Amino acid sequence: MADKKKNELAEKLLYAPKNGYDRLTAAEEAAMNAYCEDYKKFLDGGKTERLCVDYCIALAEARGFKPYSKGMKLKAGDKVYYSNRGKGIMLAVIGTEDLSHGANIGAAHTDAPRLDLKPRPLYEESEMAYLKTHHYGGIRKYQWVTMPLSLYGVVALKDGSVVNVALGEGNEPKFVITDLLPHLAADQMRKTMAEGITGEQLRVLVGSEPLEGEESSRVKKQIMQLLNEKYGMTEEDFLSAELEVVPGFDVRDIGLDRSLIGGYGHDDRVCAYAELK
Numbered sequence: 001m002a003d004k005k006k007n008e009l010a011e012k013l014l015y016a017p018k019n020g021y022d023r024l025t026a027a028e029e030a031a032m033n034a035y036c037e038d039y040k041k042f043l044d045g046g047k048t049e050r051l052c053v054d055y056c057i058a059l060a061e062a063r064g065f066k067p068y069s070k071g072m073k074l075k076a077g078d079k080v081y082y083s084n085r086g087k088g089i090m091l092a093v094i095g096t097e098d099l100s101h102g103a104n105i106g107a108a109h110t111d112a113p114r115l116d117l118k119p120r121p122l123y124e125e126s127e128m129a130y131l132k133t134h135h136y137g138g139i140r141k142y143q144w145v146t147m148p149l150s151l152y153g154v155v156a157l158k159d160g161s162v163v164n165v166a167l168g169e170g171n172e173p174k175f176v177i178t179d180l181l182p183h184l185a186a187d188q189m190r191k192t193m194a195e196g197i198t199g200e201q202l203r204v205l206v207g208s209e210p211l212e213g214e215e216s217s218r219v220k221k222q223i224m225q226l227l228n229e230k231y232g233m234t235e236e237d238f239l240s241a242e243l244e245v246v247p248g249f250d251v252r253d254i255g256l257d258r259s260l261i262g263g264y265g266h267d268d269r270v271c272a273y274a275e276l277k
Contacts, residue, residue, distance in 0.1 A: 067082070128219060145177045148247070149248045151243055
């Protein structure tokens, strides 16, 4: 009897944490899993801020949102969005009260740690072509070597047109930042994690085949010819480009039970997607 009273008192007064799965009904777990499948698509479709905005616009328009323009007449119940130069987006549902009564606002960033190309990134060394980068978002440099990479962004051409760049999607060729082989890395292994890979070493390998008939910078010229054929670019167009290097793989389920999500850009896109929904 005393034990029973102790248990009742403990249940009444003390906090006993429970695993999240133990709190869910079967219907709630099914809804959670469906939400996560859509979230994974969002991560795959939004690997940069610009791509996130495009993805958000497509989802919003499917739900009846219209683009807002200055001076547009609005009434209660209207659903509108505004794209800030393609890199940020605001969505609004117009209420019935004056703003003096307040508003519900949620905000999150969709940028994530990445590598940005420098203004004049392409160069050739030892018959290899590389892109020079600058790291963004507090990356851990050692994590970015020897993994597949993709390149996304926009380029403003001389004629004023803007082209979208997407290189390394799906089964397309990827890029990589090379590292030393273990038996050649004795000096590197004696360094701290922060010193093992420096910012200057975060150069992206993009090619090694020389262009026929050329005498100098043959690999660099081959890369520029490929970019020119695909996007109409010349080397000068890098100056007006915004190009980002990101991990070149899609989201995967983690664990034998598929209970976790492994993908690029969780922080803070997990919050942005929840607000979007």
